Amino acid sequence: MTVKLENIDCPLGCAKNDEIVLTGRDRLHDLPGEFTVVKCRSCGLMRTSPRPTPGTMGFYYPDNYGPYLGTQVKRREPTHLSTFKDQVKSLIHHFIDFNTMVLPPLEPGRMLELGCASGVFLYRMANLGWDVQGIEFSGTAAKMAADLGYSVHAGPLETAPKPDGVFDLIVGWMVLEHLHDPVGGLKKLREWAKPDAWLVLSVPNAASLEFRLFKQRWYALQLPTHLYHFTPQSMGQLLESCGWKLEKVHHQRILSNLIASMGYVLRDKGFGKFGQMLIDVPEGSAWWPYLLYPLAWIFSLFGQTGRMTVWARPVNNSTIEASS
Numbered sequence: 447m448t449v450k451l452e453n454i455d456c457p458l459g460c461a462k463n464d465e466i467v468l469t470g471r472d473r474l475h476d477l478p479g480e481f482t483v484v485k486c487r488s489c490g491l492m493r494t495s496p497r498p499t500p501g502t503m504g505f506y507y508p509d510n511y512g513p514y515l516g517t518q519v520k521r522r523e524p525t526h527l528s529t530f531k532d533q534v535k536s537l538i539h540h541f542i543d544f545n546t547m548v549l550p551p552l553e554p555g556r557m558l559e560l561g562c563a564s565g566v567f568l569y570r571m572a573n574l575g576w577d578v579q580g581i582e583f584s585g586t587a588a589k590m591a592a593d594l595g596y597s598v599h600a601g602p603l604e605t606a607p608k609p610d611g612v613f614d615l616i617v618g619w620m621v622l623e624h625l626h627d628p629v630g631g632l633k634k635l636r637e638w639a640k641p642d643a644w645l646v647l648s649v650p651n652a653a654s655l656e657f658r659l660f661k662q663r664w665y666a667l668q669l670p671t672h673l674y675h676f677t678p679q680s681m682g683q684l685l686e687s688c689g690w691k692l693e694k695v696h697h698q699r700i701l702s703n704l705i706a707s708m709g710y711v712l713r714d715k716g717f718g719k720f721g722q723m724l725i726d727v728p729e730g731s732a733w734w735p736y737l738l739y740p741l742a743w744i745f746s747l748f749g750q751t752g753r754m755t756v757w758a759r760p761v762n763n764s765t766i767e768a769s770s
């Protein structure tokens with residue numbers, strides 16, 4: 447397969463005024479190609495350019511692409527042991543909050559998940575009383591979510607038809623950075639949202655210490671599938687240009703990216719085996735996040751962890767008119 451590349455201008459319509467931030471490659475699957483991250487000097491938004499076109503990007507999402515694996519809903523009959531384990535877990539999470547999938551306090555209503563994968567989060571929210579729908583780029587994953595009984599559009603957000611009715615909550619966990627057209631996507635979501643809805647998105651934070659330390663070896667950089675590299679500031683501007691107002695940024699209390707980035711450094715220095723062990727941490731480990739929690743808590747306090755979850759609300763029309 448030939449991967450076609452395209453150069454793109456700043457999606458916020460700024461006059462061309464870019465600086466090169468770094469050049470990197472696909473480290474997740476070691477697929478060929480070199481990619482550059484540029485930063486728009488006018489608005490600060492960073493993007494991958496040139497980048498694979500929407501039609502050829504599939505090359506960089508092989509069948510063993512992490513987020514599609516190991517995320518199936520496991521339906522099980524509760525046993526004494528599993529009930530005990532669940533109680534211990536909820537006790538631990540009373541004190542340890544990784545701040546990852548943080549939601550505003552809301553009564554159950556209608557929810558749309560962008561990038562619902564095989565439906566784990568849809569399943570969780572449906573069990574809490576939410577009427578859930580999903581959009582999923584991978585046909586295989588979308589089918590698994592649809593088999594759970596939910597309405598799921600298989601394909602990119604760009605081609606998703608307008609759903610019946612509007613949503614109280616729209617979420618996207620680590621998805622926005624993968625979109626070729628985040629401006630079009632966020633405007634579309636704005637049209638599908640109730641006037642008092644919430645939009646909740648998690649993305650890597652390119653303003654973090656991790657990014658500054660590791661640059662092209664930052665685990666959350668994930669070239670070339672991450673097309674945008676947001677900071678709280680550029681995220682706020684992007685949302686605002688699409689009819690959303692950034693209300694809150696939650697810095698996640700997790701350092702898995704930092705450990706995996708150290709793995710990339712070690713691998714580059716010839717310590718392949720030990721490096722790989724650290725690289726596998728974000729996908730596989732259950733206890734690392736707990737061990738590193740105190741450090742992650744401090745990092746997050748200063749906005750320096752590698753991932754953030756943002757809350758936004760629609761800007762209503764009267765506000766747009768008043769400000770124009």
Ligand SMILES: [Zn+2]
Nearest residue numbers: 456460486489
């Ligand atoms: Zn710009």
